[in-house]
Amino acid sequence: MCYSAQIEADYKKYMKMFGAAMSLREFAELYWEHGGRELKAPMAMEAAFSDATTDDERRIQALIAESNALRTTKLEQELFKQRTRLADAERTLATKATKAATESKRIASDKIDSAARRLTDLKRTTLKDSDSRIYPGWYAPVMIVQGGRRIVVPMRYRCRLPGWTEQTEREKPGTYNARRDSLKRVWGKLFGYSHGIMIVNRFYENVDQNGRNVVLQFDPAPPQQMLVACLWSRTSIPGEPDLWSFAAITDEPPPEVAAAGHDRCIVPIKPENVDAWLNPSPSDLAAQYAILDDRERPFYEHRLAA
Structure with a gap:
């Protein structure tokens, strides 16, 4: 497969x-429908609208920008949440090593790395x-x-x-x-x-x-x-x-x-x-x-x- x-x-x-x-309607509806919810689309598909030249393309470009702004906000909130979780786990571990705190630290660190990478990708302009x-x-x-x-x-x-x-x-x-x-x-x-x-x-x-x-x-x-x-x-x-x-x-x-x-x-x-x-x-x-x-x-x- x-x-x-x-x-x-x-x-x-x-x-x-x-x-x-x-099909402009379908591209526009795709971003309008998701409205900031997680949309799994390759960055290169969205980047194709960065040099929009028509009103319809500019509309889609604006919807993509709006979607990315909402994604950025959610990722920043996730970073804050996980950094707080990491700090709490580290305070616990400073006084007593527990399995729960060790696992919480690991999960928080992984989620911080993931959110930070995704934020960097949202701001990147050079495609890979x-x-x-x-x-x-x-x-x-x-x-x-x-x-x-x-x-x-x-x-x-x-x-x-x-x-x-x-x-x-x-x-x-x-x-x-x-x-x-x-x-x-x-x-x-x-x-x-x-x-x-x-x-x-x-x-x-x-x-x-x-x-x-x-x-x-x-x-x-x-x-x-x-x-x-x-x-x-x-x-x-x-x-x-x-x-x-x-x-x-x-x-x-x-x-x-x-x-x-x-x-x-x-x-x-x-x-x-x-x-x-x-x-x-x-x-x-x-x-x-x-x-x-x-x-x-x-x-x-x-x-x-x-």
Whole structure:
């Protein structure tokens, strides 16, 4: 399963590469809906609006700034709370070493470090590679076709299948990937109907090595942007903005990925097949399978993730 990926998070790159339009409403609603609540989105996706040139882009830029201001306040409050907890634990330990105080000191120190790092990231203006990395539950730009035109929509990387409730989703949290061998059975309401593309530069996997879990980073060689085949869903929620969510299709791994210890791999389709993939016909699933089979096949170099 592709548990994490470094993506192309700048919607403008999709516009330049594919002539796609940004779905301004969905970007705006995403930040309006969360209203300062924790929104898991790569920093690079938000940074794409830093040089806004239109009124709509400036509106989204303002919503992002407002969201970040609320995040900053919450992190500062968390820092104060944990520093107080740390001081209390240290006073206790100065007179008597207790297990509870030792544990409280450890937890407070870890939370202080985490909050301080997140505050630093909110204030940082120079992007790093990790600022384009997503995990299940995070939002990412996905290109789809609606009304005969290509658009880019921010979607959550964990798909809520049609008919599912939030409770169903919690019981089946693995739907950030869609196995090729279950597309007709599990994903039949989306395969042949709702196809998308996510641009991926590299991906990461949890792998068992001698009984120890490690995270490996897989890079295509030569370096390239992979057009990963996705399925997506739009769920109507009464009284709230619609939930857009997606899954990346995975298949049996190439030999080098299998040799590294992983049994799945994302499916990068060829540029010449993008249009056919984004405009599927449910009456011709064979054509969709053919696109997945006629994929790009880069060699994946791997190393331990930093």
